[in-house]
Amino acid sequence: MADLHLIKAGGNLLEDSEIRKKFLTHFALLEGPKILVHGGGKSATTLAAKMGLEVQMVDGRRITDRAMLEIACMTYAGLLNKSIVAELQALDCNAIGLSGADGNAIRAVKRPVKEIDYGFVGDITKINTALFDQFCQSGIVPVCCALTHDGQGQLLNTNADTLAAEISKCLSTKYEVYLTYCFEKPGVLLNIEDSNSLVPTLDRTHFEALKKSNQIVAGMIPKLTNCFDAIEGGVQEVRIGQMELLNQTIPHTKIQL
C-alpha cells in the first residue's frame, strides 16, 4: 500500500496570512498523496460579530443555529477554503476544496437532541472513500473544510478533528495513512506553559490516567479521543505537534496503540 499524509490544521495556523503561508509551504512540500483538513478558527466568530450576531452557547457548548451555519458556510467553505486552495495552487500543489456535500464526500446526520440541542451539527455516517482515492490517484489534493451534508439538502457543521480521524480511518483500507494534527503547541503538555512538559508518546492507559488526574486540559480530551479512535481504527501513525513536524524531526506527541 502507498503512503498517504493526512494533515489537520488548527484554526490558529490559518488566520494570520504569514503563518498560513508558512504552514501551506510545509504542507506543499509533502510528497505523494495527501489531504488537508482545516478548522475555522475565529473567522466565523469574527464575521458573526461584524454582522451583529452573537454565538449561542448552552452549558458552555457552542450551538450552531441557522444564522451561524450560514456564517460557517461563508467563512469555512468560502473565504478560508478558497484562499487556502488558491495559495496551494501558487505553491504548485493541485488542491481542490471540498465540503462534505461536494461529490457527496462526507455524509452526516443532524445530531439527535438529548440534553442539549446543538442545532445544525452533524455526526459523520459515511466517507466517500472512492472519491478521495480518485483524487489522490489523479494527483489532486483534497482540502476539506469542516462541513458535511445529510443527503437531504442540509449542510451541517462538523468537528474538524473528528473529520480528520474518520477520513484517515476510511482511507487506511487503501493506504498507509500518516495522520498529523498540527497546532501551535509542540504536542500534549502536562503543563500548558512549559514546553519541557511534553508527553513524547501516549497510549490509551496513560491517557486515561492523565484524564483521571486532571493533567490534560479540557480542550485536548476530544482531540486525543479522535487520535485514539484513528490509531485503533487502522491508521498507521498518529502525531500531534507543530507545523515543522511535516518536514523535520522535532519533538512531538506520538499516539501509540
Place this chain on the structure above:
Amino acid sequence: MADLHLIKAGGNLLEDSEIRKKFLTHFALLEGPKILVHGGGKSATTLAAKMGLEVQMVDGRRITDRAMLEIACMTYAGLLNKSIVAELQALDCNAIGLSGADGNAIRAVKRPVKEIDYGFVGDITKINTALFDQFCQSGIVPVCCALTHDGQGQLLNTNADTLAAEISKCLSTKYEVYLTYCFEKPGVLLNIEDSNSLVPTLDRTHFEALKKSNQIVAGMIPKLTNCFDAIEGGVQEVRIGQMELLNQTIPHTKIQL
C-alpha cells in the same frame, strides 16, 4: 461526440429558496454530462450591506476592492455554491462545487488598469478542459461559481456569463455542447415589458442592427456578446430563456451562426 449541457443560472433564480428548488429540479432532470455555472445575484450586495460596506462604483461600473472580493468568496463560493451542491445531492445529482482555483479549473489575469481600475476582476486565460472532462466522465456534475485565480494565490471575480461561454467553447472540442442561459425572462425582448416582443432567433447581423437602433437594453449586450462568442467558438447550440426550457419546448431566443 457525446452531448453535454452547460447551464448558466442567473442570480435571480437562486436567491429565493422556492425558485431555486424549482430551477435545480429542472437542472437535475437533464440527462448525461452537465455543468452548472451560477452568478451571485444580490447575495454579495446584501452581505456587504449587513457588514456596513458600500459597493464601489466608478462611471457606473462595479469595482471589486479587497473587501468586496472577500464578500464574493463568502457568498458565491461559500453559502450559495454549497447550498446549491447540497440541494443537488438531495436530488440525486452528484454535484461538486468549484471556484477557478479548485483543481486549477479556471485561470485568469487581473484586468489591466486602463481608464478604470476594476480591482480584483479576472479575465479568463485558461480552462482546465481535462478536469471538467474527468468529472463528466465520472458522472460528477461541476457547479462553478464566478471566481477564478491567477496561479499566484490571488482569487479574482469573473463574469459568470463569460465563464459559461468560455467553458462551453473549450469543452466543444470533446463534446457537442448545448449552452443555455437561464434567467427570469423568456429571452431577448424588444420591449422588456412585453413577452410578445420575444426575438425567437438572433444572428450577429440582426444583433448589430438591434444594438444600433437601441432596441436591446444595456444589460443584454454583454450577455449576447458572450452568446455569439460561444456559437462562433464551436458550441453546438446557444439559447436564452426561462428554466422550463431545460426540459420542455417553450418560446426562447436561439442564437444563430
